[in-house]
Amino acid sequence: KQTNKQKTIWKQSFRSRRLSTVDLEEDIDPVRSRPKEIPHNEKLLSLKYESLDYDNSENQLFLEEERRMSHMGFRCLEISRWVICGLIGVFTGLIACFIDIVVEKLAGVKYSVVKKNIEMFTEVGGLSISLLLWVVLNSAFVMVGAIIVTCFEPIAAGSGIPQIKCYLNGVKVPRVVRLKTLVVKVCGVICSVAGGLAVGKEGPMIHSGAVVAAGVSQGRSTSLKKDFKIFEYFRRDTEKRDFVSAGAAAGVSAAFGAPVGGVLFSLEEGASFWNQMLTWRIFFASMISTFTLNLVLSVYHNKTTELSSPGLINFGTFDLECVQYSLYEIPLFICMGAIGGLLGALFNLLNYWLTIFRIRYVHRPCLQVMEAMMVAAVTASVSFAMIYLSNDCKPLKMDNSEEYPLQLFCADGEYNAMATTFFNTPERSVRSLFHNPRGTYNLLTLGFFTLTYFFLACWTYGLMVSAGVFIPSLLIGAAWGRLFGVLLPNKTFIKPIWADPGKYALMGAAAQLGGIVRMTLSLTVILVEATGNVTYGFPIMLVLMTAKIVGDYFIEGLYDIHIKLQSVPFLHWEAPATSHWLTAREVMSSPVTCFNQLEKVGTIMDFLSNTATNHNGFPVIVQATFGMTCLFLLCGLILRSQLIVLLKHKVFVERAHSRLHQRKLQLKDFRDAYPRFPPIQSIHVSQDERECMMDLSEFMNPTPYTVPQETSLPRVFKLFRALGLRHLVVVDDVNKVVGLVTRKDLARYHMGKHGLEELHLAQM
């Protein structure tokens, strides 16, 4: 516990340090501000996060446009928003279909070839050749996937969920919503799933949906140099963020057939902006997305009238008699939740160490590709070994759901049970674990499978391939859950309702996934929707809640770990509980570069070019005289991007008369430049022009939000989070600017083991 005296010392040290590092809002040498234990690598260093701005882009021109707009104009905008959401849903659904069909085809070809090969060599005894074939096939797929990711778009690695979480939180990871990223992501995920890695194709769908949304809503593609001249109104951060959240929801919806879960995911990650109409639109996008997927896949599989594939992963139908649970099972479910929390924490801890190791030693592209290939080879070998060593033979039924039953050393008419889990796409394995009748797997099979898949999945997450962690988590959990279920009736009193190990497999899957990703409401709903039955709602909630509480005791969720490792200035829901004694005065950057309402071009150029004062927002001040006293009062806020557009178009006061002939600077000019504003180095201003003046009053945000210096950190935090601010001006009693609070100033505080701690964050 910190005493008040300690707090005072802290406060002083904060203040002095803040004053010395002054106003380096951006481009600080990131090495200096990175925690010591995490070494830098070139990839991470090259990332520079941008903070999104939901408020201050509302400059004068924008306000005037809105004032002029009629009732009909707003109605048209509203209709456009619905159309865009529909399009987002359709495109996201189509991408999901594409991934699904291609993966099924490729995996089908691969498994058929290997199966034939194994069958050929089982008799004659040269199975090492089969192993080699399998290893080579897997490595080849993964190599292609890893190469496109590392060479073309490293940001497309992983599931993309941490990046989308950051985007919805207000931090833009560079290039995260570009078309190129989408293409690389889609190809990458196909390769890695087809390559037999312990990964899923569901996580990347969320990222894909977000990219689709960011693209469609802007009515143009900068990469393709194509501007459709539509939806220009939506070219600003606030609107784009809303659409991206719809896209993420559509992605979840397509991945799991869970439209409500998708909406909740978006809201859980970025809900400072909830609004009934927006939610309804997000839901619409989700519904359209799952419907499109359903329709296309049904047509593809010639079951047009059935509409039975709402998502990429399908948990299958649980029979009505086996979905029932009895009161006595509830403690068992809670127990499973605790196991899931523990295993999840272990998974996250191992992955955390692995990621630090990777940041330190594995940062060259060739090394990364080689690591990915190695994992693929090991995965194939381990699977093969497990299948080879297993002697769990089951009779082959006529209506068998296994697509590739391997006979191997089993008697005729039998197949190897271990192969049904390893020699298959993970989605099918999950379904088998949920639905295959009691006795399909023996205990050893399940135990070994859990153990090996746990370490394989842990090793795989974080490789430079596009892949998600949802399905591997579900698979691990389903395996030990089924084990749990199979073990139960022998040791305790038996009831017919307990007879279904599939139910325990489902609970185990929920527990494991909850223990790893630590999502709450949205995950409950996603799992309920994927199960297709609300009866399990209560036990799934219990399991997830227990898993989260137990897991949180040890370590954070997997996505949060990765966000923290990348030093993203992520704002949580609330300020740390014990930060009430900090005020705006301590956390703000000070002194701040301010501009006069009428400012010399040269001064502006100098400030913008000076990398030491690399701010993104500048308070605009005006002089006021009270008797003998002369005060500089805040009258607005202008953004770096806006200044650059002004400089580019040379909107100088001296040119005002000649501008009468010219076109007046319009909102369109700002929108055309959005979101890739040119750097200040590309602006050239002659020596004469440096002496000109610029009138900022027309282009600044005339009413920025302000707080007094004494405002406590939680209040500042609340304002920042609720309104989605990028800059918050701190003023004194007479409205004089004394500092500027940015996202980074707030995100640096977090609760550590010993009270409040300061984080080191990447540059913004």
Place this chain on the structure above:
Amino acid sequence: KQTNKQKTIWKQSFRSRRLSTVDLEEDIDPVRSRPKEIPHNEKLLSLKYESLDYDNSENQLFLEEERRMSHMGFRCLEISRWVICGLIGVFTGLIACFIDIVVEKLAGVKYSVVKKNIEMFTEVGGLSISLLLWVVLNSAFVMVGAIIVTCFEPIAAGSGIPQIKCYLNGVKVPRVVRLKTLVVKVCGVICSVAGGLAVGKEGPMIHSGAVVAAGVSQGRSTSLKKDFKIFEYFRRDTEKRDFVSAGAAAGVSAAFGAPVGGVLFSLEEGASFWNQMLTWRIFFASMISTFTLNLVLSVYHNKTTELSSPGLINFGTFDLECVQYSLYEIPLFICMGAIGGLLGALFNLLNYWLTIFRIRYVHRPCLQVMEAMMVAAVTASVSFAMIYLSNDCKPLKMDNSEEYPLQLFCADGEYNAMATTFFNTPERSVRSLFHNPRGTYNLLTLGFFTLTYFFLACWTYGLMVSAGVFIPSLLIGAAWGRLFGVLLPNKTFIKPIWADPGKYALMGAAAQLGGIVRMTLSLTVILVEATGNVTYGFPIMLVLMTAKIVGDYFIEGLYDIHIKLQSVPFLHWEAPATSHWLTAREVMSSPVTCFNQLEKVGTIMDFLSNTATNHNGFPVIVQATFGMTCLFLLCGLILRSQLIVLLKHKVFVERAHSRLHQRKLQLKDFRDAYPRFPPIQSIHVSQDERECMMDLSEFMNPTPYTVPQETSLPRVFKLFRALGLRHLVVVDDVNKVVGLVTRKDLARYHMGKHGLEELHLAQM
């Protein structure tokens, strides 16, 4: 379209009017500010709304307490919150059980008696006596219900959903969350359902849950004069609101067995405060509530291990073969949505006229009781007539689900089909309409039933009895939906999948309910959860969306109509689209009563007692001198309630030295007074004490949020809505107070047919 010139005229008229009515934030004569077409009645006049305060109660004492609090302290608070949410769930579930069991018992007795009587008189031909018996029984129940509501707690009338919407929005309808209200509500709803009115017991559950939450979270009952001295930290609006939203969610959850739907309902109505942990807690309360209900009812019905009654209403299990829908049915569903929207709009319009009629002519308690009894008598008579005139006889099956099959004039072994819908609790009738096999009802039965029940339900809603509109809406919709389904196959090409009219009954129910209440995401989820099957998610969403779009074209949702008729200053999600040209200067109240930091007690007493300046928040100013100029700068904001506590405890500067011996005024004193602060009239100050000074700086909120005068209305609105403010201080360039924006100033603008219009609101 309004031209700019018109806007300027508007602006000027606004400003002059605002300046003349000056700062009457409260207690304006409500007759003057009520729209002309709606006459006043005493009941409405006696209501005075309070605005909840989520921000400015954070005064200095509170901030200091939070600063002193340790990490462990915050953890304890968090655990308390979970415990409270659990308790809320348990109590809400128990109340639902109580209502359910008592209603079933009473209705069972009533229907048995009437059935016996009818059977007795069918042969001998004196059915008018049976009718009379039925009428008398119904009227008696309803009379009791209406008398307790009108005499003891008129606010307990209706479903309570509009009131809870207002509470979550930030407006407190007086006495809405008191224990007395809960008792009256529960008894009232039992009487009105048992009395056979066209009402449901589900809506009132939401209100009941909210009251439970408000009670449990405060750790005391003012009505019972019992203070448990626990949960004192939660005695402020922000915390209480969070718990009330959990209570409302628990209520929905218990009513429909829809925990996720409950959470979404709470969020849809008051989501400016979404926060992951809070949501998770709300979800926990919901889950506990439905689980408690399930457990208790299962034990009650001797089916302990089944847990098959998650909610008060149960849509029953839809068979897997009949839940499928085909692509061709989607246009039909959309069509049904449109019908639902139209019928819903008609329902709302009729009810709107009826409510105006009631406000004008039916405002004496005896008239209200008589009207309720009349409706009960008419309901019974109409039902009887319909049953009597119907000759739709169906064979009685052995496993018949009808509890009270009436033979009447049917042959032996047959029963009257009309009676299954009229002679039953509405919940059972809904279930029959969903699940009875094709051919149970003939077309005429369904048609007549829809028609009569539509008007009966419309007449019933708004009576002075506790009752909800969900079940009647579902019933009307299910009836015409089934009619729709039955009519279909004869006219179009037949497919086996179309054979189930129960599916169309469900869609009709969704359409009708959506058309009346116009909820969006939450209603979709509630219906999906009540159905127990996610397959219907997409069609239900389509139906609800269509119903909302069609209905909104004509008239608002039923709850919104009632909120508007009561002139509640309700803040919608966003400012009206075309209000960008209004600024804080035009909407604010000005001039404002300000206090000095060191203020004379007499001045404060005078201002607080003066009914003409009946503010609730007062900016505190301090004098600053700049050269020759003397400025009064804003330094804080203090609430009326805080001043009253200060005056009550006589916290005067002159007494400071004697106060050293006394106990210092603590946060506890404010908390003990919350939420029923004494009126100013109860404070007595001697003439000597009037000359004393009070130092407000210790008790005010030192950092109130402010905006400059030029801030546009949508920006002010956003700030207000996002942070849940009660007062927003408007300042000029040098931080001088120029006005105060309150909830009422913002709620008065709305989009009418001809652009922006001003509403007349009740006093606050």
